[in-house]
Amino acid sequence: xxxxxxxxxxxxxxxxxxxxxxxxxxxxxxxxxxxxxxxxxxxxxxxxxxxxxxxxxxxxxxxxxxxxxxxxxxxxxxxxxxxxxxxxxxxxxxxxxxxxxxxxxxxxxxxxxxxxxxxxxxxxxxxxxxxxxxxxxxxxxxxxxxxxxxxxxxxxxxxxxxxxxxxxxxxxxxxxxxxxxxxxxxxxxxxxxxxxxxxxxxxxxxxxxxxxxxxxxxxxxxxxxxxxxxxxxxxxxxxxxxxxxxxxxxxxxxxx
Amino acid sequence: xxxxxxxxxxxxxxxxxxxxxxxxxxxxxxxxxxxxxxxxxxxxxxxxxxxxxxxxxxxxxxxxxxxxxxxxxxxxxxxxxxxxxxxxxxxxxxxxxxxxxxxxxxxxxxxxxxxxxxxxxxxxxxxxxxxxxxxxxxxxxxxxxxxxxxxxxxxxxxxxxxxxxxxxxxxxxxxxxxxxxxxxxxxxxxxxxxxxxxxxxxxxxxxxxxxxxxxxxxxxxxxxxxxxxxxxxxxxxxxxxxxxxxxxxxxxxxxxxxxxxxxxxxxxxxxxxxxxxxxxxxxxxxxxxxxxxxxxxxxxxxxxxxxxxxxxxxxx
Numbered sequence: 001x002x003x004x005x006x007x008x009x010x011x012x013x014x015x016x017x018x019x020x021x022x023x024x025x026x027x028x029x030x031x032x033x034x035x036x037x038x039x040x041x042x043x044x045x046x047x048x049x050x051x052x053x054x055x056x057x058x059x060x061x062x063x064x065x066x067x068x069x070x071x072x073x074x075x076x077x078x079x080x081x082x083x084x085x086x087x088x089x090x091x092x093x094x095x096x097x098x099x100x101x102x103x104x105x106x107x108x109x110x111x112x113x114x115x116x117x118x119x120x121x122x123x124x125x126x127x128x129x130x131x132x133x134x135x136x137x138x139x140x141x142x143x144x145x146x147x148x149x150x151x152x153x154x155x156x157x158x159x160x161x162x163x164x165x166x167x168x169x170x171x172x173x174x175x176x177x178x179x180x181x182x183x184x185x186x187x188x189x190x191x192x193x194x195x196x197x198x199x200x201x202x203x204x205x206x207x208x209x210x211x212x213x214x215x216x217x218x219x220x221x222x223x224x225x226x227x228x229x230x231x232x233x234x235x236x237x238x239x240x241x242x243x244x245x246x247x248x249x250x251x252x253x254x255x256x
Numbered sequence: 257x258x259x260x261x262x263x264x265x266x267x268x269x270x271x272x273x274x275x276x277x278x279x280x281x282x283x284x285x286x287x288x289x290x291x292x293x294x295x296x297x298x299x300x301x302x303x304x305x306x307x308x309x310x311x312x313x314x315x316x317x318x319x320x321x322x323x324x325x326x327x328x329x330x331x332x333x334x335x336x337x338x339x340x341x342x343x344x345x346x347x348x349x350x351x352x353x354x355x356x357x358x359x360x361x362x363x364x365x366x367x368x369x370x371x372x373x374x375x376x377x378x379x380x381x382x383x384x385x386x387x388x389x390x391x392x393x394x395x396x397x398x399x400x401x402x403x404x405x406x407x408x409x410x411x412x413x414x415x416x417x418x419x420x421x422x423x424x425x426x427x428x429x430x431x432x433x434x435x436x437x438x439x440x441x442x443x444x445x446x447x448x449x450x451x452x453x454x455x456x457x458x459x460x461x462x463x464x465x466x467x468x469x470x471x472x473x474x475x476x477x478x479x480x481x482x483x484x485x486x487x488x489x490x491x492x493x494x495x496x497x498x499x500x501x502x503x504x505x506x507x508x509x510x511x512x513x514x515x516x517x518x519x520x521x522x523x524x525x526x527x528x529x530x531x532x533x534x535x536x537x538x539x540x541x542x543x544x545x546x547x548x549x550x551x552x553x554x555x556x557x558x559x560x561x562x563x564x565x566x567x568x569x570x571x572x
Contacts, residue, residue: 013502013522017390026391037503094365119502121386123368125356128326132360137327137433140353143496155437159497161349161448167438174433180489180503181496216365221394222386228528231549233540238554242562245534245550246570253532253549255511256454256478256570 001056001151001172002107003046005080006100006114006127007039009064009071013119019222025091026222035071038115040078041178044185045145046113047079053151056110057081061103063096065089069201076196077188083201092215093121095206097129102209104134110151112175116140124177131175138175139168143182257378258340262291262333262347262355263305264324270301272451273348273408275308279415280406281346282309284375289314290420293332293427295322306420308413313420316427323436324350330357331430338362342401344380346373349450351405359403366403367395369506371410371529380404388502388525408451409508410529449498452481454511457500457527460487461516461538461556468494470557471515474564477571483507483527485517501526513563515556519544536560 011017011031018027035043046058060075062068063086072083084107086099104112112131117124124140131138143165144157151172158166159179188196206212234241249256259281263274274290281288290310292298295317302313316332333354337345338361347355352368359366370382371392380402385392397403449455456471471482484494486501500507502522512530517523519535519542527533528547535548536559545551552559 011387014520015387015390016521017387019391026387092365094359097360119388122388122506123356123366124352125359125366125368128353128356129360132330132357138357139326139434157440161450165440166436167440169435169437170433179496180499216397216399217367218396218398219393220396222391223393224391225385225389225528228533228547230546231533231551233545233551233553238552238558239562241552241554242559242566245552246563246566248550249511249532249534250570253511255532256567 001053002110003049003056003058004104004109004112005039005042005046005058005060005075006112006130007043007060007062007071007075008036008118009033009062009068010036010118010120013037017224019224023222024220033067033070035074036115036118036120038117038119038178038180040185041180041182042113042115043075043078043080044183045178048183049145049147053147056151059084059107059109061100062086063088063090063099072201073196074188076199077193078186079192082199084204085201086204086206086209088206090213091219092213092217093123093125094129094216095211095213097126097133098211099206099209100126100130101133102211103204109173111172114175114177116177116179127175127177134173136173136175137170138177139170140177141179142176143179145176145182257286257343257375259286259288259344259346260291260337260340260342261288261310262293262329262345262351263301264348264350265292265294265301268297268300270304271348272413273406275304275413275415276408276411277346277348277406278305278308278310279413280373280411282415282418286375287311291316291333291336293321293329295319302420302422307415307417309415309418310420311418313422315422315424317424318427318429320429320432321427325432325434326354326357327434328429328432329354330361332427333358334361335428336425345401345403347405349405349408355403355405362401364399364401364403365397368405369407370404371407373404373406385506388506388522389528390525407508447479447481449481449483449500449505449507452507452509454478454480455483455500455507455509456480456513456515457483457485457517458488458494458515459485459517460491462488462493465493470560474560474567477564477567485523486520514544514548515560517544518542519547
């Protein structure tokens, strides 16, 4: 079983976002880059699946500029066997999905893991689009993965809006996108980091995969949200404050 | 323009977000054809779509569409829409799940979780948050059909009633390769966070999972959903499904009550579009007060039960 983990390098969650002067995107100088947290769950889950199946390989794959190789190194340090870097600075998630699909075809992937969305663009498009391009089934917001011992079938638990979870059975090949709570990703150990330096990162260009960038969406006019102004702090004894709050929520704000 | 809205429904009822999408197109003077995928009695759903302003409703019927599935929706919607000359295909929250697969079938892009959209001179432009709302951007579609999903709760669901002529069509959902083997419902029927009008959230100051019950008690009085900060989730006081913030859910309720939440950047990102924010915190210097419309500096264990009692009086 060749498990491909599709990951994205994103700005750290504590990043204060600044917009470029022409509003065409965000400033990326001084940004601390990390592996998107949901993708870390996917890497961890892939390593656990390989351990359970006692066979196969875990490959981390990313589509991004030169710096994205650091995300792959993180995956390798956690324990992935190999990595694939499609060196392509594209903002189009459909291009990324096409690249991932081509890589997985070329490298004989048998299952794709990923996060349910990257925490920069919040779209959750790439894994599902890739699944459709490969004509594989897919399930997202997965909080549990259990493979059959032969690796041919897999049962996942999907978090559904509201309060329910669905237990869903699929056969491989398939795409599984993880949500938080599925596991606690391991930290890369020092030997892991050393070993990662010796592991191969295979590099593809878009043309190696027969692709060229033809964006389907045009992004523009990036803006910071209007600052919320601080309102009022109530004063007085706590019970009086609470009564005042409820009165204001009802009469002034009209929200209850 | 030829606009189609793929409706979402659950337990025989239309999800409010679908009415929101239809009503918003109506307000912009755009006729909408709604698609309902399912089987059996769907009259309550088609009725509500007409009320929201759908001029035409296509019911795509098939036994395999009785329950939602990603592939079933993508396959059946594509099979029908591919011959309809659709220029815009829109959906609501659940659309985030099947719309990317539908977009791949059309070979187009999709913008998920938009907070507004507008039609001008035959072109659709959407606005959507990125970085969980730390900033936002506009998106245009370079290839037709333009596809997007609207975030719940960002526009009104009150539309002008339209004809809502229902046409029933046999659907072709194709092979659905994901089988729901079991539905694991949690003990309590809860209000979904992203669709709630009121949210009461707790932070690490709640000190234990058990203490969240004071929030649940308060929430029950006003039909609110209960949320949690990342700190509370990471401490194991609440499940991840309740997390509000950049690695959790982004919400826009009418009222957001933050209890014992300091207001980290990643949390504010997830709730800053709430209409009214109330902060309850012992620490008068907590950053959350800078974003709150109303603040009470006090111990949540004292304030919340008083709030519950006060709301009970109000609700009689």
